[in-house]
Amino acid sequence: MQNLDSTVVATALPAMARDLHEDPLVMGVAITSYLVALTVFIPLSGWMADRFGAKQVFMAAIATFTTASVFCGLSQGLAEMVASRVLQGLGGAMMVPVGRLLLLRRIKKDELLTVTTWLSMPALLGPVMGPPVGGLLTDLVSWRAVFWINVPVGMLGLLLVWRIIPPLPRIIPPPPDVPGLALVGGALAALMFAFETLGRGLVPNWVALGMLGLGVVLTTLAVRHCLRVRNPALDFSLFAIPAFSVTVIAGTVFRVGASMVPFLVPLSLQLGFGASAAQSGMISFATALGAFAMKPMAQTALRWVGFRNVLVWNAVIAGLMVMACAAFRPGWPIPVIFSVLLVGGLFRSLHFTTTNTLAYADVPQPKLSAATSFYGTAQQLPGAVGVALAAAALQVSVAVAGRPAVTMADFSVGFLLGGLLMLISGPMSMRLPPEAGEGVVAGRRRS
Structure with missing residues (x-):
């Protein structure tokens, strides 16, 4: 539901801007406000799960997110939209890390990669469905429908959690x-x-x-x-664990660059190519399709290459694929653009699976709540920074060139900046020992 929401909103931004009489770039605050609220409240999620029970907090988070989605769909101005998105962020802050905690407390170390892969695959249905569904709903119904679609998803989620997930024993944590x-x-x-x-x-x-x-x-x-x-509130002693510290620091830089892509692609297709919301959604679908296709292959890649090599060299490949988007122009064949986005999504997915698994590989059980809160913050903060940085890059490029409106040349600046950040994260991962993550991957081949 969360991933569907973020990709749907990016596709619907131009229509939202027209209806609310705002600049499309200013409407980026509809994404950023949600990500900021998400990041602000995540540090509290581990304590809330321990104090009130992970299952109970998870259900309350789903209910809050769903209710806020209704308010987003009813918004009549930018201020109302931002307030509703902040409420969504509060629900989302408790939803993802607490849901992850429900799993991490029940699995063995050698099951971590498999569990992380399966945990990520349902979440990828959001990006796979988001762009085409968002485009079709925007063109055929209204941009408001992209928020209302969360209502049946949220209700189904509440029912499934209530019926299927057993409660974890409560822990009496120290005061927050x-x-x-x-x-x-x-x-x-x-x-x-x-x-x-x-x-x-x-x-x-x-x-x-x-x-x-x-x-x-x-x-x-x-x-x-x-x-x-x-x-x-944030346990910096976790940085004494090399696998955790490297994935947080290098992973944050990578995610800032990668988070610029979902913002730039739909806008560039609509404002630069003149595509409709539905058309841009179908083309943007390639990124998520590539990400989904990588998940079954991640374990094989990590077994043969190892965590450190994947983080170093995959960052280079993924960064170059984003930089390739800077060459997009209206004359390019759509199948070529689709292919570039698909391959780029594939390598970014491998990177995310690797960091999400390695971050918890050496974290002891008593530190899991603190680790999920800290890592959840480190995962979400780059999303807000990436969207703000992408919008700022467009604004600066337009101002420097003296153009009255954004063009594909301005989007090229954004893509080059995002790719460069991803490239930089590669050398930062070389601090990992060669054997990092060996206990997580069964049958790891030694070089």
């Missing part, structure tokens, strides 16, 4: 780190507000720069606080 949560949440919110508004004319530049400075100060205070208290 309220000052740490406030500092972390304030820092993330301030930084994302600055990224979204700086140089875009939404607020005076001094306000955006002030929020950027406030975000840097709060980030510094949050890190210092979390390093000093016993049960912090």
Whole structure:
């Protein structure tokens, strides 16, 4: 449901902008506000799951997300849309990490890769279905229908969780780190507000720069606080685990670049090629199709090549595939564009499967709640940064060139920047030992 929502919204942005009388690039805040709220509330998810029970929190999160989807579909202005998306973010923050925690507490280490692969495959149905469904609903019904489609999905999800998933025993956790949560949440919110508004004319530049400075100060205070208290909002002691630290740091850089792609592709096809929402959705479908096709092959690739080699060299290939999108022009044959997006999605999927598995490979059971909260934040923050960075790259390119509107040349700048970030993450993964993740993959071949 979450993945369907994010890809559907990106496809529907131009129609939303027309209906709400906003600039299509400004409407990027409809994506960013959700991702910011998601990131802000994720650090609390582990404590909530321990305190109130993972199953109960999971069901409450699904209900919140579904209700917020209805509000999104009823929105009459940008402010209402942003408020509804923030409520969605609250539900989503508890949904993904808590759902992952329900599985991680029941599996053995040598089952981790298999479980992670199966856990990711249903989530990939969202991106596979999102672009074509979003385009068709937008063209045939309304952009509002892309939110209302979450209602039957959410109701079915609640029924299945209630009937099938057994409850985990509750844990009496220590009190939550309220000052740490406030500092972390304030820092993330301030930084994302600055990224979204700086140089875009939404607020005076001094306000955006002030929020950027406030975000840097709060980030510094949050890190210092979390390093000093016993049960912090974000447990930085997890960075003593090499597999966790490398996947968080290098993976964050990779995800920032990769998160620019779902934002840039539908907009470039509609604004640069003149495609309809349905047409752009069907072409964007290639990225998710490639990602879905990789999942069954991930275990074989990791068994033969190893986690470190995949993270180093796959980042290079995936980055180059995104850079290839910078060459897209209206004269390109659609099958060629489809093929480039499909291959790019395949390699990005392999990277995500690798990092999602390796992050938990060496985490002890008592640290799982803290690890899911921390890694969940590290997974979602790049999404907000990537969308804001992509929108900023378009704005800067348009301003520097002095053009009245965005063109394919401006989208090329965004694709090149995203690919470069993904390339940079490759050398960062070389700090991993060659044997990293061996206990997770059965039958790992030694080189």
